[in-house]
Amino acid sequence: MHAAASMLAAKGITAHIAPLDxxxxxxxxxxxxxxxxxxxxxxxxxxxxxPLVLVALNVGLFAAMSTISxxxxxxxxxxxxxxxxxLVRLRSAAFTLxxxxxxxxxxxxxxxxxxxxxxxxxxxxxxxxxxxxxxVVDDPxxxxxxxxxxxxxxxxxxxxxxxxxxxxxxxxxxAPLSVVVDEVDYVRETTRVSARYPAPPDEPATxxxxxxxxxxxxx
Numbered sequence: 001m002h003a004a005a006s007m008l009a010a011k012g013i014t015a016h017i018a019p020l021d022x023x024x025x026x027x028x029x030x031x032x033x034x035x036x037x038x039x040x041x042x043x044x045x046x047x048x049x050x051p052l053v054l055v056a057l058n059v060g061l062f063a064a065m066s067t068i069s070x071x072x073x074x075x076x077x078x079x080x081x082x083x084x085x086x087l088v089r090l091r092s093a094a095f096t097l098x099x100x101x102x103x104x105x106x107x108x109x110x111x112x113x114x115x116x117x118x119x120x121x122x123x124x125x126x127x128x129x130x131x132x133x134x135x136v137v138d139d140p141x142x143x144x145x146x147x148x149x150x151x152x153x154x155x156x157x158x159x160x161x162x163x164x165x166x167x168x169x170x171x172x173x174x175a176p177l178s179v180v181v182d183e184v185d186y187v188r189e190t191t192r193v194s195a196r197y198p199a200p201p202d203e204p205a206t207x208x209x210x211x212x213x214x215x216x217x218x219x
Contacts (some may be wrong), residue, residue: 065114
Protein backbone atom coordinates (compact mmCIF):
# COMPACT_ATOMS: atom_id res chain seq x y z
CA MET A 1 0.00 0.00 0.00
CA HIS A 2 2.84 2.38 0.87
CA ALA A 3 4.58 1.54 -2.40
CA ALA A 4 1.40 2.28 -4.37
CA ALA A 5 0.99 5.61 -2.60
CA SER A 6 4.63 6.48 -3.33
CA MET A 7 4.14 5.62 -6.99
CA LEU A 8 1.05 7.86 -7.19
CA ALA A 9 2.89 10.68 -5.49
CA ALA A 10 5.79 10.32 -7.92
CA LYS A 11 3.39 10.69 -10.81
CA GLY A 12 1.80 13.72 -9.24
CA ILE A 13 -1.47 11.93 -8.50
CA THR A 14 -2.65 12.58 -4.96
CA ALA A 15 -4.07 9.90 -2.74
CA HIS A 16 -7.52 11.48 -2.60
CA ILE A 17 -8.08 10.75 -6.29
CA ALA A 18 -9.37 7.23 -5.82
CA PRO A 19 -11.93 5.24 -7.81
CA LEU A 20 -14.36 5.29 -4.88
CA ASP A 21 -14.05 9.07 -4.48
CA UNK A 22 -14.43 9.64 -8.21
CA UNK A 23 -17.44 7.32 -8.37
CA UNK A 24 -19.10 9.06 -5.43
CA UNK A 25 -18.64 12.51 -6.88
CA UNK A 26 -19.74 11.32 -10.31
CA UNK A 27 -22.87 9.77 -8.83
CA UNK A 28 -23.75 13.00 -7.02
CA UNK A 29 -23.24 14.94 -10.24
CA UNK A 30 -25.50 12.60 -12.21
CA UNK A 31 -28.26 12.71 -9.59
CA UNK A 32 -28.15 16.52 -9.46
CA UNK A 33 -28.14 16.67 -13.27
CA UNK A 34 -31.17 14.37 -13.50
CA UNK A 35 -33.09 16.57 -11.07
CA UNK A 36 -32.06 19.79 -12.82
CA UNK A 37 -32.50 18.77 -16.46
CA UNK A 38 -34.84 15.80 -16.20
CA UNK A 39 -37.36 17.49 -13.91
CA UNK A 40 -36.88 21.19 -13.23
CA UNK A 41 -35.97 22.26 -16.75
CA UNK A 42 -38.64 20.12 -18.44
CA UNK A 43 -41.49 21.58 -16.39
CA UNK A 44 -41.97 24.21 -19.09
CA UNK A 45 -41.72 23.99 -22.91
CA UNK A 46 -38.17 24.63 -24.06
CA UNK A 47 -35.77 24.25 -26.97
CA UNK A 48 -35.50 20.51 -27.83
CA UNK A 49 -31.69 20.62 -28.12
CA UNK A 50 -31.14 22.43 -24.82
CA PRO A 51 -31.08 19.32 -22.56
CA LEU A 52 -28.25 17.93 -24.71
CA VAL A 53 -26.33 21.19 -24.31
CA LEU A 54 -26.76 21.16 -20.52
CA VAL A 55 -25.71 17.52 -20.15
CA ALA A 56 -22.70 17.93 -22.45
CA LEU A 57 -21.45 21.00 -20.59
CA ASN A 58 -21.91 19.36 -17.19
CA VAL A 59 -20.25 16.04 -18.07
CA GLY A 60 -17.44 17.75 -19.98
CA LEU A 61 -16.62 20.14 -17.15
CA PHE A 62 -16.79 17.35 -14.55
CA ALA A 63 -14.36 15.25 -16.61
CA ALA A 64 -12.00 18.22 -17.07
CA MET A 65 -12.01 19.09 -13.36
CA SER A 66 -11.40 15.47 -12.37
CA THR A 67 -8.53 15.15 -14.84
CA ILE A 68 -6.87 18.38 -13.76
CA SER A 69 -7.22 17.47 -10.07
CA UNK A 70 -5.65 14.04 -10.64
CA UNK A 71 -2.18 15.33 -11.45
CA UNK A 72 0.24 18.20 -11.34
CA UNK A 73 -0.93 20.84 -13.74
CA UNK A 74 0.36 24.41 -13.99
CA UNK A 75 -1.94 27.25 -13.04
CA UNK A 76 -2.23 28.18 -16.71
CA UNK A 77 -4.24 25.02 -17.35
CA UNK A 78 -6.96 26.20 -14.97
CA UNK A 79 -7.06 29.64 -16.55
CA UNK A 80 -7.18 28.00 -19.98
CA UNK A 81 -10.17 25.91 -18.89
CA UNK A 82 -12.14 28.97 -17.87
CA UNK A 83 -11.03 30.68 -21.06
CA UNK A 84 -12.55 27.85 -23.07
CA UNK A 85 -15.77 28.09 -21.06
CA UNK A 86 -15.95 31.80 -21.82
CA LEU A 87 -16.10 30.95 -25.53
CA VAL A 88 -19.28 28.93 -25.05
CA ARG A 89 -22.19 31.11 -26.10
CA LEU A 90 -25.82 30.39 -26.84
CA ARG A 91 -25.96 32.02 -30.26
CA SER A 92 -29.39 30.79 -31.37
CA ALA A 93 -32.21 33.29 -30.94
CA ALA A 94 -34.34 30.44 -29.59
CA PHE A 95 -32.24 30.36 -26.41
CA THR A 96 -33.58 32.63 -23.68
CA LEU A 97 -32.25 34.06 -20.44
CA UNK A 98 -33.86 31.09 -18.69
CA UNK A 99 -31.67 28.75 -20.74
CA UNK A 100 -28.60 30.79 -19.82
CA UNK A 101 -29.51 30.55 -16.12
CA UNK A 102 -29.85 26.77 -16.32
CA UNK A 103 -26.52 26.61 -18.16
CA UNK A 104 -24.84 28.52 -15.34
CA UNK A 105 -26.38 26.23 -12.70
CA UNK A 106 -25.23 23.19 -14.70
CA UNK A 107 -21.65 24.47 -14.70
CA UNK A 108 -21.78 25.27 -10.97
CA UNK A 109 -22.92 21.73 -10.15
CA UNK A 110 -20.10 20.27 -12.25
CA UNK A 111 -17.56 22.47 -10.45
CA UNK A 112 -18.87 21.51 -6.99
CA UNK A 113 -18.85 17.79 -7.71
CA UNK A 114 -15.67 17.79 -9.80
CA UNK A 115 -13.35 19.15 -7.10
CA UNK A 116 -11.69 16.52 -4.89
CA UNK A 117 -10.88 16.80 -1.17
CA UNK A 118 -14.38 17.98 -0.39
CA UNK A 119 -16.64 16.40 2.18
CA UNK A 120 -19.59 14.62 0.62
CA UNK A 121 -22.05 16.38 2.91
CA UNK A 122 -20.78 19.76 1.75
CA UNK A 123 -21.16 18.86 -1.93
CA UNK A 124 -24.66 17.48 -1.33
CA UNK A 125 -25.67 20.56 0.68
CA UNK A 126 -24.46 22.94 -2.03
CA UNK A 127 -26.22 20.99 -4.78
CA UNK A 128 -29.46 20.89 -2.78
CA UNK A 129 -29.30 24.65 -2.13
CA UNK A 130 -28.84 25.37 -5.83
CA UNK A 131 -31.62 23.01 -6.92
CA UNK A 132 -34.06 24.30 -4.30
CA UNK A 133 -33.34 27.87 -5.40
CA UNK A 134 -34.16 26.95 -9.02
CA UNK A 135 -37.30 25.11 -7.88
CA VAL A 136 -38.57 28.15 -5.96
CA VAL A 137 -37.66 30.84 -8.49
CA ASP A 138 -38.55 29.13 -11.78
CA ASP A 139 -42.30 28.84 -11.27
CA PRO A 140 -43.99 27.07 -14.22
CA UNK A 141 -47.24 28.89 -13.41
CA UNK A 142 -45.64 32.07 -14.77
CA UNK A 143 -45.23 30.45 -18.17
CA UNK A 144 -46.78 32.31 -21.07
CA UNK A 145 -47.55 30.71 -24.45
CA UNK A 146 -44.76 31.24 -27.01
CA UNK A 147 -45.10 34.08 -29.49
CA UNK A 148 -43.37 35.32 -32.62
CA UNK A 149 -42.47 38.93 -33.29
CA UNK A 150 -42.90 40.54 -36.71
CA UNK A 151 -41.56 43.96 -37.68
CA UNK A 152 -43.61 45.97 -40.16
CA UNK A 153 -43.17 49.27 -41.96
CA UNK A 154 -46.58 50.81 -42.67
CA UNK A 155 -46.89 53.39 -45.44
CA UNK A 156 -48.81 56.00 -43.46
CA UNK A 157 -48.88 58.01 -40.23
CA UNK A 158 -51.73 57.46 -37.82
CA UNK A 159 -53.50 60.26 -35.99
CA UNK A 160 -55.13 57.75 -33.65
CA UNK A 161 -52.76 55.06 -32.23
CA UNK A 162 -55.68 52.67 -31.77
CA UNK A 163 -55.99 52.43 -35.56
CA UNK A 164 -52.53 50.83 -35.88
CA UNK A 165 -53.59 47.47 -34.46
CA UNK A 166 -56.68 47.47 -36.69
CA UNK A 167 -54.56 48.17 -39.78
CA UNK A 168 -52.06 45.44 -38.87
CA UNK A 169 -54.91 42.98 -38.37
CA UNK A 170 -56.42 43.95 -41.73
CA UNK A 171 -53.12 43.49 -43.59
CA UNK A 172 -52.24 40.18 -41.92
CA UNK A 173 -55.74 38.79 -41.65
CA UNK A 174 -55.24 38.08 -37.95
CA ALA A 175 -55.46 40.32 -34.91
CA PRO A 176 -52.08 40.66 -33.14
CA LEU A 177 -51.60 40.04 -29.44
CA SER A 178 -49.83 43.38 -29.11
CA VAL A 179 -48.44 46.16 -31.28
CA VAL A 180 -45.56 48.46 -30.29
CA VAL A 181 -44.64 51.56 -32.30
CA ASP A 182 -40.88 51.57 -32.94
CA GLU A 183 -40.54 54.68 -35.09
CA VAL A 184 -42.64 57.34 -36.80
CA ASP A 185 -40.97 58.91 -39.86
CA TYR A 186 -42.72 62.15 -40.85
CA VAL A 187 -40.37 62.67 -43.80
CA ARG A 188 -41.17 59.38 -45.52
CA GLU A 189 -44.61 59.23 -43.89
CA THR A 190 -44.09 55.73 -42.58
CA THR A 191 -44.66 54.02 -39.23
CA ARG A 192 -42.47 51.14 -38.02
CA VAL A 193 -44.13 48.76 -35.58
CA SER A 194 -43.47 45.39 -33.93
CA ALA A 195 -46.47 43.05 -33.83
CA ARG A 196 -46.59 39.90 -31.71
CA TYR A 197 -48.55 36.82 -32.77
CA PRO A 198 -48.99 33.34 -31.26
CA ALA A 199 -46.24 31.03 -32.46
CA PRO A 200 -47.25 27.83 -34.29
CA PRO A 201 -46.45 24.63 -32.33
CA ASP A 202 -43.71 23.57 -34.78
CA GLU A 203 -42.02 26.96 -35.02
CA PRO A 204 -39.32 28.25 -32.64
CA ALA A 205 -40.74 31.16 -30.69
CA THR A 206 -39.23 34.53 -29.97
CA UNK A 207 -39.76 36.03 -26.55
CA UNK A 208 -39.07 39.51 -25.15
CA UNK A 209 -35.69 38.13 -24.05
CA UNK A 210 -34.51 37.65 -27.64
CA UNK A 211 -34.31 39.71 -30.77
CA UNK A 212 -36.95 39.00 -33.44
CA UNK A 213 -35.39 37.57 -36.58
CA UNK A 214 -38.07 38.33 -39.15
CA UNK A 215 -38.70 41.64 -40.85
CA UNK A 216 -41.78 42.17 -43.01
CA UNK A 217 -42.45 45.33 -44.99
CA UNK A 218 -45.97 46.05 -46.20
CA UNK A 219 -47.28 48.91 -48.26
